[in-house]
Amino acid sequence: MPDKKIKEKKTIPDGLKTPKGMHDILPGEEVWWDKLYRAAEKISEFYGFHKIETPILEQASLFERAVGEDTDIVQKEMYIVKTKGGDVLALRPECTAPVARAFIEHSLGKSSPLQKLWYSGPMFRYENPQAGRFRQFHQIGFETIGGPNDPMYDAQIIITTQRFLEELKIKNLNLKINSIGCRVCRPIYKRQLQTYYKPHLKQLCADCNRRYATNPLRLLDCKNEKCQPFKEKVPNFFDKLCTTCSTHLKTVLEYMDELKIPYSLDNQLVRGLDYYSRTVFEFYVEGDGMNLGAVAGGGRYDYLLEALGGRPTPGVGAALGSERLIEVMKAQGATPQLRVPRKVFMIHVGEQAKKKSLGIIEELRRGNISVTEALSRESLKAQLKMADREGAPLALILGQKEIFENSIIIRDLKNSLQENVPLERLVEEIKKRLK
RNA sequence: GUGGCCUUGGUGUAGCGGUAGCACAAGAGUUUGUGGCACUCUUAGCACGGGUUCGAUUCCCGUAGGUCACCCCA
Numbered sequence: 001m002p003d004k005k006i007k008e009k010k011t012i013p014d015g016l017k018t019p020k021g022m023h024d025i026l027p028g029e030e031v032w033w034d035k036l037y038r039a040a041e042k043i044s045e046f047y048g049f050h051k052i053e054t055p056i057l058e059q060a061s062l063f064e065r066a067v068g069e070d071t072d073i074v075q076k077e078m079y080i081v082k083t084k085g086g087d088v089l090a091l092r093p094e095c096t097a098p099v100a101r102a103f104i105e106h107s108l109g110k111s112s113p114l115q116k117l118w119y120s121g122p123m124f125r126y127e128n129p130q131a132g133r134f135r136q137f138h139q140i141g142f143e144t145i146g147g148p149n150d151p152m153y154d155a156q157i158i159i160t161t162q163r164f165l166e167e168l169k170i171k172n173l174n175l176k177i178n179s180i181g182c183r184v185c186r187p188i189y190k191r192q193l194q195t196y197y198k199p200h201l202k203q204l205c206a207d208c209n210r211r212y213a214t215n216p217l218r219l220l221d222c223k224n225e226k227c228q229p230f231k232e233k234v235p236n237f238f239d240k241l242c243t244t245c246s247t248h249l250k251t252v253l254e255y256m257d258e259l260k261i262p263y264s265l266d267n268q269l270v271r272g273l274d275y276y277s278r279t280v281f282e283f284y285v286e287g288d289g290m291n292l293g294a295v296a297g298g299g300r301y302d303y304l305l306e307a308l309g310g311r312p313t314p315g316v317g318a319a320l321g322s323e324r325l326i327e328v329m330k331a332q333g334a335t336p337q338l339r340v341p342r343k344v345f346m347i348h349v350g351e352q353a354k355k356k357s358l359g360i361i362e363e364l365r366r367g368n369i370s371v372t373e374a375l376s377r378e379s380l381k382a383q384l385k386m387a388d389r390e391g392a393p394l395a396l397i398l399g400q401k402e403i404f405e406n407s408i409i410i411r412d413l414k415n416s417l418q419e420n421v422p423l424e425r426l427v428e429e430i431k432k433r434l435k
Numbered sequence: 436g437u438g439g440c441c442u443u444g445g446u447g448u449a450g451c452g453g454u455a456g457c458a459c460a461a462g463a464g465u466u467u468g469u470g471g472c473a474c475u476c477u478u479a480g481c482a483c484g485g486g487u488u489c490g491a492u493u494c495c496c497g498u499a500g501g502u503c504a505c506c507c508c509a
Binding site for chain 2: 132291349381382416
């Protein structure tokens with residue numbers, strides 16, 4: 001029986017574990033997240049994006065309206081929270097809608113007609129986890145809202161995303177671009193698709209039959225074998241784009257060439273969020289074991305603001321999956337952010353020295369010198385070993401003799417030279433050596 | 436939501452129907468106040484629940500988690 005009790009203590013009960021698809025980010029991972037966030041901050045600053053933070057919870061109807069009632073995200077992947085007051089809230093599944101909401105709610109367009117915003121934070125989607133797919137995951141995103149409806153912004157969002165990926169040294173990138181048309185040409189194309197598919201409905205899979213009615217564009221990215229033969233003669237969307245849209249796409253592509261960004265046109269690229277219009281794009285990483293899906297994706301959303309009750313305002317945005325980026329960096333052998341070692345390691349010998357060390361450490365920290373210690377260790381050896389492992393350049397050694405002389409030893413751990421200095425000159429002596 | 440595979444100390448891994456080895460990591464030490472190497476010792480484990488069995492970590496079932504595929508996406 002006592003055996004059993006020990007067991008119970010060791011294993012955390014299932015009921016207390018992290019929920020499925022959600023993970024702790026432990027201190028060992030810090031170096032990767034650090035690298036990611038530093039890059040994000042650097043790129044945002046360079047490209048003139050300002051950070052915005054929106055609540056984790058929003059009214060569920062925000063996403064229904066923005067992302068679309070018919071989408072998988074809204075239909076089956078949202079975490080819904082009912083408050084005691086009767087509000088229906090959702091854990092945000094993405095962040096473009098909240099950013100657009102904030103733009104309207106705070107009339108950001110009034111202070112400056114073009115807003116360049118970026119965000120970073122957790123998103124939530126209730127789906128089955130697998131590699132690169134979690135129920136709580138993190139995104140970093142860039143949005144430009146407002147200004148004229150100019151393909152230049154599409155290009156700028158893409159180059160920003162591209163530069164961010166480069167900053168992270170991510171290789172083997174593949175950029176896919178497509179246009180899904182506008183209010184004018186998309187409905188026409190949808191009808192053409194329906195006309196094309198109608199005679200074949202009985203031979204199509206169940207999903208496609210549903211898509212036929214709800215979202216004909218998705219017929220294009222069905223992967224069911226049954227449906228493949230019919231794709232060959234599908235009317236090509238590029239031919240059906242209205243003049244405005246095809247000019248828009250052409251210009252975006254010209255800018256890509258100008259910026260020397262390689263891309264591939266993919267007329268089957270249809271994103272699962274309804275707010276997109278015209279340009280849509282995704283970045284993939286090619287290579288073995290890189291089945292993470294898109295590492296970044298985005299597009300233009302000219303009708304989103306309007307759909308949320310704002311004035312008609314164009315926008316373009318991109319989102320990157322933080323966990324996927326880190327996965328790719330690891331897989332491609334990138335080096336994580338270096339931890340900055342603390343400058344000096346305080347070592348004591350004996351009870352009296354231990355007590356006195358406390359004060360010295362505080363004095364150093366106030367002198368803006370970072371200090372580590374292992375005051376709980378007693379042996380000098382063990383403490384030096386720790387100092388070595390921490391990578392501190394200097395160790396301070398305080399023992400009976402030093403206390404008596406009112407001095408302290410500064411040991412250079414790189415070349416093993418040490419010197420005894422008066423305690424009152426400690427801060428300046430350290431600073432001299434750290435230069 | 437459906438289906439396949441997986442689950443051994445902190446980490447990575449052996450193993451067998453009779454309760455477990457190894458490596459790394461961690462801690463202590465190799466005499467008296469000096470680290471990185473080496474050596475010694477120590478700590479620590481069969482995901483959870485049930486069944487078959489004299490006995491299960493090993494076989495069977497279920498649950499959970501992970502992973503892969505479909506779907507969709509970051």
